[in-house]
Amino acid sequence: MNMRGLLGVLFAAGSLVVGAITACLTAVNRARGAQLDERQHTCETNWRRNELLREGNAVAEWRLLCQEEELGEEPQVVPVVRIEH
Amino acid sequence: MSRVSLSSASGLRPMSAFVVIGFVVASVATWVAFLSFERAAGQPHRLREDVGLLPAYSISDARGRSLARFVPRFDLEMSPRSMWQAHTPDLMAREISAALGGWRSPEELLERFFPDADGGVIEVRTWDLSLRQANRLAAWIEEGAGPVPLEGIWLESRPQADGGSPFYRLLWQPEVLLSQRVRQQHGFTSPAKWTRALADGISAAVREPEPPSRDHEERTRRQDEVWSALLPRAFSRPLEGLPAEHVLALRKTLKSQGVAPLQMKIAFARDRIYPSGEHELYGSWGFTDERQTEPAPRAGLESLCDQLLEAELDSELIRTPPIYSWLQDRTVRGERANNYVSYQPASDVPVVRTTLDLALQNFTRRALEELMEEHRPALAMAIVADVESGDVLAVDSVEQYEIQPFAPIYHVFTTGSTFKLITMATALEEGLVRPDDLIDVGNGAYRIIYPDGRPSGRVIHEAENAPTGEITAATCLARSVNAGLTQIGLRIPEEVFYRYVERLGYGKKPHSGLGSERAGRLTPLPWKYSQTHASMCFGHEISTTAWQHVAALGTVVRGGDYRPLRILSAIEQGERRWEVQLPQGARIYSPETCRQVRDMMRLGAAEGTGDDARMAFEEIVHASLGEAFDTAQFDLGTKTGTAQKVGTELCVHVELSERERWRRAGLAATTERYRSLKSLPKPHRNCYTSSILLVGRDPRNGRELMVFVVAEEPRGKERFGAAVSGGAAAAILAEAMGITRNGRVALHEVVDGFWESSSPHRNQSEEPWKKAP
Numbered sequence: 001m002n003m004r005g006l007l008g009v010l011f012a013a014g015s016l017v018v019g020a021i022t023a024c025l026t027a028v029n030r031a032r033g034a035q036l037d038e039r040q041h042t043c044e045t046n047w048r049r050n051e052l053l054r055e056g057n058a059v060a061e062w063r064l065l066c067q068e069e070e071l072g073e074e075p076q077v078v079p080v081v082r083i084e085h
Numbered sequence: 086m087s088r089v090s091l092s093s094a095s096g097l098r099p100m101s102a103f104v105v106i107g108f109v110v111a112s113v114a115t116w117v118a119f120l121s122f123e124r125a126a127g128q129p130h131r132l133r134e135d136v137g138l139l140p141a142y143s144i145s146d147a148r149g150r151s152l153a154r155f156v157p158r159f160d161l162e163m164s165p166r167s168m169w170q171a172h173t174p175d176l177m178a179r180e181i182s183a184a185l186g187g188w189r190s191p192e193e194l195l196e197r198f199f200p201d202a203d204g205g206v207i208e209v210r211t212w213d214l215s216l217r218q219a220n221r222l223a224a225w226i227e228e229g230a231g232p233v234p235l236e237g238i239w240l241e242s243r244p245q246a247d248g249g250s251p252f253y254r255l256l257w258q259p260e261v262l263l264s265q266r267v268r269q270q271h272g273f274t275s276p277a278k279w280t281r282a283l284a285d286g287i288s289a290a291v292r293e294p295e296p297p298s299r300d301h302e303e304r305t306r307r308q309d310e311v312w313s314a315l316l317p318r319a320f321s322r323p324l325e326g327l328p329a330e331h332v333l334a335l336r337k338t339l340k341s342q343g344v345a346p347l348q349m350k351i352a353f354a355r356d357r358i359y360p361s362g363e364h365e366l367y368g369s370w371g372f373t374d375e376r377q378t379e380p381a382p383r384a385g386l387e388s389l390c391d392q393l394l395e396a397e398l399d400s401e402l403i404r405t406p407p408i409y410s411w412l413q414d415r416t417v418r419g420e421r422a423n424n425y426v427s428y429q430p431a432s433d434v435p436v437v438r439t440t441l442d443l444a445l446q447n448f449t450r451r452a453l454e455e456l457m458e459e460h461r462p463a464l465a466m467a468i469v470a471d472v473e474s475g476d477v478l479a480v481d482s483v484e485q486y487e488i489q490p491f492a493p494i495y496h497v498f499t500t501g502s503t504f505k506l507i508t509m510a511t512a513l514e515e516g517l518v519r520p521d522d523l524i525d526v527g528n529g530a531y532r533i534i535y536p537d538g539r540p541s542g543r544v545i546h547e548a549e550n551a552p553t554g555e556i557t558a559a560t561c562l563a564r565s566v567n568a569g570l571t572q573i574g575l576r577i578p579e580e581v582f583y584r585y586v587e588r589l590g591y592g593k594k595p596h597s598g599l600g601s602e603r604a605g606r607l608t609p610l611p612w613k614y615s616q617t618h619a620s621m622c623f624g625h626e627i628s629t630t631a632w633q634h635v636a637a638l639g640t641v642v643r644g645g646d647y648r649p650l651r652i653l654s655a656i657e658q659g660e661r662r663w664e665v666q667l668p669q670g671a672r673i674y675s676p677e678t679c680r681q682v683r684d685m686m687r688l689g690a691a692e693g694t695g696d697d698a699r700m701a702f703e704e705i706v707h708a709s710l711g712e713a714f715d716t717a718q719f720d721l722g723t724k725t726g727t728a729q730k731v732g733t734e735l736c737v738h739v740e741l742s743e744r745e746r747w748r749r750a751g752l753a754a755t756t757e758r759y760r761s762l763k764s765l766p767k768p769h770r771n772c773y774t775s776s777i778l779l780v781g782r783d784p785r786n787g788r789e790l791m792v793f794v795v796a797e798e799p800r801g802k803e804r805f806g807a808a809v810s811g812g813a814a815a816a817i818l819a820e821a822m823g824i825t826r827n828g829r830v831a832l833h834e835v836v837d838g839f840w841e842s843s844s845p846h847r848n849q850s851e852e853p854w855k856k857a858p
Contacts (some may be wrong), residue, residue: 029424030414030422030424033412033414033422033424033425033426034414034423034424034425036424037411037422037425039425040409040425040428041336042333044353045159045329045332045333045336045351046333048157048159048329049157049329049330049332051156051157052156052157052329055154055156055360058151058360059360062360062443065444065827066827
């Protein structure tokens with residue numbers, strides 16, 4: 001095989017490899033993007049949930065301060081869902 | 086040595102081959118650029134943005150405790166039309182119910198998922214079908230749609246309004262027609278294909294003799310037309326306030342069922358909440374006119390805060406909504422996937438800090454409720470203010486008849502003897518009297534004498550146990566002697582007196598911004614010497630709201646500068662803070678005049694009409710801080726007021742009970758009805774306005790506080806200002822100074838190392854995206 005033929009084959013092979021890598025990267029990127037999207041929603045949902053819980057605590061604290069009710073045995077704070085990374 | 090051939094396998098010369106390759110590469114590059122940059126290339130725009138609501142504002146008290154704020158709410162939003170063309174209702178109802186942990190049953194969900202349905206049946210009102218169309222549809226339902234007749238869809242005749250031949254309506258039960266069972270009976274597995282087939286069948290029957298279209302776009306348009314008729318509602322919010330703990334599970338369910346956001350999604354909404362409870366003072370959020378698409382602040386503090394933010398800081402505040410950007414992706418396998426691109430959090434929520442002390446506000450209400458219970462007035466009001474700044478620490482009212490706007494700015498009452506402070510200050514300022522001038526107040530009854538020495542026809546009477554004979558001017562005020570203050574006040578020329586009173590804000594709306602308010606009444610000049618002028622001297626023939634009166638009395642206590650009451654102190658956003666400037670003071674009296682009046686108030690507390698309130702206060706101090714505590718450090722001053730209703734006035738009990746009767750009967754409060762109030766009986770034997778002003782200095786920080794309490798027409802045994810309102814005023818002052826907490830010994834000062842938590846504290850770990858640099 002002459003030099004030009006060799007170069008042609010190498011170019012073709014190189015193109016295939018680049019294409020394959022690009023496809024892999026795209027797939028990984030996509031999966032990562034989807035994962036991040038999921039986490040974003042999880043985070044935001046948890047943040048909003050925590051806001052609601054915090055408000056519940058503020059109301060309970062206020063009632064206790066005003067002596068409107070006795071402190072119950074059940075904890076006022078519901079544990080926050082932690083995100084595992 | 087062999088010679089290398091330069092001819093190519095294709096027969097093209099090398100240069101030609103390069104040109105061909107170059108042309109192909111250039112064409113591909115051009116096409117890629119065209120697709121990328123040219124919108125007309127028809128490439129889908131996949132970048133999406135979810136823009137949240139602009140952050141509103143929160144309201145906090147002076148210590149940072151939340152008065153009003155937004156909290157998130159999770160709603161389920163959907164397009165019934167879009168959703169049920171692609172999904173099976175009963176299956177989705179079961180799945181969603183399970184995801185929500187049984188919060189709503191599948192049956193209830195089905196009912197909510199079809200807002201167009203009545204009892205599970207939707208009547209298609211878009212078409213008034215002719216007999217011919219109805220026959221074709223009936224035939225299609227019986228035979229045309231598959232091996233067995235269709236279930237859950239039928240026709241009913243309807244009479245014409247003009248009595249003509251009847252028309253027909255199509256009715257259907259989505260829960261049955263779109264069910265998996267019926268679908269499978271007709272050989273369909275995909276809900277989308279089934280709904281398209283149904284639409285084609287209905288469209289063909291309704292449109293005949295128009296031939297079925299072979300054009301894809303036209304077919305799709307006709308399908309859309311049919312579904313617009315079958316499910317008119319393109320948007321609904323079947324569930325509001327989803328339980329936060331089930332939201333993630335619901336998200337997973339929607340994803341696993343392949344539900345697109347435009348079909349059904351979890352939406353982020355918000356609720357305005359008042360952690361310490363709703364209050365007339367706070368106002369509310371709502372819709373004030375039909376053009377509004379979002380609720381807005383209305384009335385009370387809410388409205389005042391909104392005006393402040395809009396007017397003064399609109400350009401300086403940063404207000405950006407949260408923006409989430411993502412790529413809408415659809416992979417080769419057809420699965421939907423969203424790709425995260427970026428998230429820009431919302432700007433910090435501006436916090437409007439009020440001057441109120443929430444704990445004191447709460448205690449004030451309790452004190453007023455106790456006063457109501459003990460003395461049964463028509464209403465009781467209280468304002469606690471910082472003397473120097475005019476900052477309102479608490480303001481509240483409790484009414485027996487809950488029908489009027491916020492009473493401290495709306496309810497007008499006769500000031501009574503508390504106004505004598507103004508009379509005395511004005512006379513001192515004008516040099517018409519000195520504190521130690523002796524004045525003959527007679528023997529319980531004083532006949533007004535005209536300046537030329539003629540006796541008038543009016544005799545001023547005193548309350549029980551009033552001093553007699555010659556007493557000092559200071560004692561006149563301390564013992565609240567009508568005859569003394571009348572003689573002193575009559576020395577002030579009426580136009581001078583009027584000018585002072587007007588400058589103190591009487592007779593004008595104070596523009597507190599808190600809602601409906603009234604101006605009160607300041608009788609215009611000229612005054613009759615023995616009538617209006619004399620009455621003004623001891624606080625009759627002048628009426629005002631508690632808000633105005635406290636601002637005016639505060640002028641004397643403060644040292645002579647008139648300053649409107651202030652209820653908002655600062656705006657905060659993140660690390661930034663803007664102070665609300667104190668209103669510019671207007672000099673009315675000299676400090677020396679005010680010092681003399683303040684001395685008289687001390688005398689009033691020590692041995693005058695306010696000694697009941699002083700003793701009540703001292704009792705609280707001794708109970709909380711020990712018997713040995715020197716109560717003189719609190720530097721108390723009082724002025725009481727007990728105004729008997731005059732013959733022409735309407736009793737507050739009578740007026741308010743009558744207005745409540747209107748409300749219960751659904752009668753509008755018309756001008757005629759208001760006029761009719763005048764004809765109601767005026768049983769004035771026991772109609773008094775009992776009020777007290779109690780001033781004290783906190784020895785720990787030197788801060789002076791004033792408490793004004795007024796009770797309208799108490800119906801208990803007592804009627805005098807100190808006896809009715811004094812106890813409440815003393816308890817409120819002790820609470821305001823931190824001597825008590827909730828009326829008890831302040832534990833936080835007893836137990837070292839403990840203090841109140843600051844509930845608005847935000848844990849950064851819950852917002853990990855905000856930690857990114």
